[in-house]
Amino acid sequence: MKNLLFAIVISISAVSIYAQTNILPTPSFVEYSEGQFVLEGNALTIKSGTFTREQLRVLETHFNTQGIQIKETDSNPVVTFFQSKVVLPEAYGIDVGDNIRISYSAAMGQFYGMVSLLQLIDHSEENVLILPKIKIEDAPQFEWRGLHMDVSRHFYTVEEVKDFIETMAMYKFNTFHWHLTDDQGWRIEIKQYPKLTEIGGYRDSTVIGHYTDTPRQYEHKKYGGFYTQEEIKEVVAFAAELHINVVPEIEMPGHSRAALAAYPELSCTGEFQNVPGLWGVFDDIYCSKEESIEFLQNVLDEVLELFPSEFIHIGGDEAPKTRWNDCSKCKNVMEQNELHDSHELQSYFIKRMDQYLTERGRKLIGWDEILEGGLSPNAAVMSWRGEAGGIEAAKQGHSVVMSPTSYCYFDYYQSSHESEPLAIGGFLPLEKVYEFNPIPADLTKEDAKFISGGQANVWTEYIPTYDQLEYMVYPRALALMQSLWCQKKPEYSEFLKVYLDFHESYLEEREVNRAASIHIPELKIERAHDGVAYSWWGLDPNEEFVLGDSYNHTLGGIFYIKNGESVQFDRGNGYHSLMLEYNGDQQITYNLHESDILGAETEMNPAPHKKYNHNASLNLVDGILGTERWKGDQWLGFNKPNVEMIIDLDTITSIDFFTIGFLNQNGSWIYLPDSMKVSVSDDRIEWTKVKEVAIEGDEIVNRIELQLNTTGQYVKVEVIPMEKIPEGRGGAGSTPWTFIDEIQIFTK
Numbered sequence: 001m002k003n004l005l006f007a008i009v010i011s012i013s014a015v016s017i018y019a020q021t022n023i024l025p026t027p028s029f030v031e032y033s034e035g036q037f038v039l040e041g042n043a044l045t046i047k048s049g050t051f052t053r054e055q056l057r058v059l060e061t062h063f064n065t066q067g068i069q070i071k072e073t074d075s076n077p078v079v080t081f082f083q084s085k086v087v088l089p090e091a092y093g094i095d096v097g098d099n100i101r102i103s104y105s106a107a108m109g110q111f112y113g114m115v116s117l118l119q120l121i122d123h124s125e126e127n128v129l130i131l132p133k134i135k136i137e138d139a140p141q142f143e144w145r146g147l148h149m150d151v152s153r154h155f156y157t158v159e160e161v162k163d164f165i166e167t168m169a170m171y172k173f174n175t176f177h178w179h180l181t182d183d184q185g186w187r188i189e190i191k192q193y194p195k196l197t198e199i200g201g202y203r204d205s206t207v208i209g210h211y212t213d214t215p216r217q218y219e220h221k222k223y224g225g226f227y228t229q230e231e232i233k234e235v236v237a238f239a240a241e242l243h244i245n246v247v248p249e250i251e252m253p254g255h256s257r258a259a260l261a262a263y264p265e266l267s268c269t270g271e272f273q274n275v276p277g278l279w280g281v282f283d284d285i286y287c288s289k290e291e292s293i294e295f296l297q298n299v300l301d302e303v304l305e306l307f308p309s310e311f312i313h314i315g316g317d318e319a320p321k322t323r324w325n326d327c328s329k330c331k332n333v334m335e336q337n338e339l340h341d342s343h344e345l346q347s348y349f350i351k352r353m354d355q356y357l358t359e360r361g362r363k364l365i366g367w368d369e370i371l372e373g374g375l376s377p378n379a380a381v382m383s384w385r386g387e388a389g390g391i392e393a394a395k396q397g398h399s400v401v402m403s404p405t406s407y408c409y410f411d412y413y414q415s416s417h418e419s420e421p422l423a424i425g426g427f428l429p430l431e432k433v434y435e436f437n438p439i440p441a442d443l444t445k446e447d448a449k450f451i452s453g454g455q456a457n458v459w460t461e462y463i464p465t466y467d468q469l470e471y472m473v474y475p476r477a478l479a480l481m482q483s484l485w486c487q488k489k490p491e492y493s494e495f496l497k498v499y500l501d502f503h504e505s506y507l508e509e510r511e512v513n514r515a516a517s518i519h520i521p522e523l524k525i526e527r528a529h530d531g532v533a534y535s536w537w538g539l540d541p542n543e544e545f546v547l548g549d550s551y552n553h554t555l556g557g558i559f560y561i562k563n564g565e566s567v568q569f570d571r572g573n574g575y576h577s578l579m580l581e582y583n584g585d586q587q588i589t590y591n592l593h594e595s596d597i598l599g600a601e602t603e604m605n606p607a608p609h610k611k612y613n614h615n616a617s618l619n620l621v622d623g624i625l626g627t628e629r630w631k632g633d634q635w636l637g638f639n640k641p642n643v644e645m646i647i648d649l650d651t652i653t654s655i656d657f658f659t660i661g662f663l664n665q666n667g668s669w670i671y672l673p674d675s676m677k678v679s680v681s682d683d684r685i686e687w688t689k690v691k692e693v694a695i696e697g698d699e700i701v702n703r704i705e706l707q708l709n710t711t712g713q714y715v716k717v718e719v720i721p722m723e724k725i726p727e728g729r730g731g732a733g734s735t736p737w738t739f740i741d742e743i744q745i746f747t748k
């Protein structure tokens, strides 16, 4: 596929490629000519019967948003279509001269041509439709362009799912990955096993707040729902009209507590346990015995009837082997099949499903854990735990869909601002999504052919409403699509301009909720002489912000600060509560906690992990204290033992008091260190130990306060984490993460 496409691009690439249009994803080739195409009235005519009724309805709705009507006619339409056999099925061309011509080879290209035409129209004058005279040739780089939706953790109605699919289609996504089953709810009617939805479709409580919060609190209210087979058919048919394939996911052998609540006999212990209202990974999974395999294959039989998709997703991730290791039936399966351990047993389990789907003319796809132990050649892998799984799968010749957490997890925070709704954690701003390249850098050209595309995953533990789901997806999905569609995408700044100029208001008019996080001015902190300098950077270079200091008044009350202009805060000047007003009426508050080492030179050994190294050592002395809801920029994260930090106080100083903060969020494998040592020195050669303390605390954020009463120019802090995370706790057996923020020192 890619070679053919390459030929098309080569043949047209002699002219400038990045002439700007409003079309997202950015087309491969754009060429403007002199003049405009002007049409009186607001109706675009097309030949009757060009599109199906449903397609026409969707196109009409979207053109109407732009104030344009689509009308079918039997004579001389304004928009004409030409079918050509040489272009790829999804490719299309638009030629606007004295009339509008769309070329395509298959129905999806024809549809995409109309979608791009919609974004091309500059309907600036009343009752006159204006288009630039333009030639566009376009085709996608990747064939798998997906968005995923988890309907287990939270449930969305058929109408919401269809709305989601419709917006996807307007941005040329072609794959909807429907995560239908998980621990917290089974959402697809299976006629042979009615209890799956009767019992497995509902939980009687849901955890409130973050699942790592202590103590945990629950809302004790029945929650759930499911889709009937008729509803599923309706969604699949609707998606097909919009050229979107629906890939169903039936999770196995893990993430199966909802199914096991309905049929406890399929677990290893056989004991009844309810559908959990807590998020996470659970020990109870399907037993590997023949009855469970048969059950799942029966379920798949009904799934195959409903979903024509070539690929069927079977999950395969996060399946603890605790129960299997203790189960006599599982041990029997291992013996009979000469399997050495429970990991080989997982591989055996997946292979049984692989074989079952293959015999029925389908292909298995699963999360990258399914690679462990080998797969049939036609099985595909979805790489989520970074890029390594994808690279390995491609090397083995499996088709790969890239969805690494670092670029594709839309359940992560999109800004560090406190107005962001509670999320699972992580930090994935729009700009980072834009950097995504589905082809990992260290993959050979030969192996890169196995990367079929990418997708973003939308896990919904912390997304209770459809409105919030859209907020998490847009505008990030548009940035993602640039990576999936474009041969060579324009700079982020160009994408941003097109998004802001056209698509932001388009989404607004379409009532698609979206994050306005990019509009929040970004705070930049730099070292300054004897302190730190803060500056705020908004999207509009000419914007002026209002800055007020409601606590300390060092700034003299309220004043105006230009975009990018900095304001200095000196050491030892107390506490500030800063209020920034932007965009007319929006406000942000920052709490600046000063100390006598604000902006001091600080060394760290080892360096923090690159994912959690925002602003490097300055982060430790920038006046902003790490808070509970961390979003990637407040805390420095280390995953190597014994972190050493040295702070330079400039001159030999009389030191009074010392504080340091640690994060304790075990669900994310972040633990308090075992202990900590503080030493001082006048010359960085001879060190005197001042304090050595064990670290204890029950809070998520623990600030340790030490009275030092000493003197020195250098203060050394050594942090000693526990060696390995103990059994029975999140991340057992791994090196714990240590998250540190803000060291404060107060002098006499």
Ligand SMILES: [Zn+2]
Binding pocket: 267, 268, 286, 287, 288, 289, 323, 324, 327, 328, 329, 330
């Ligand atoms: Zn078992």
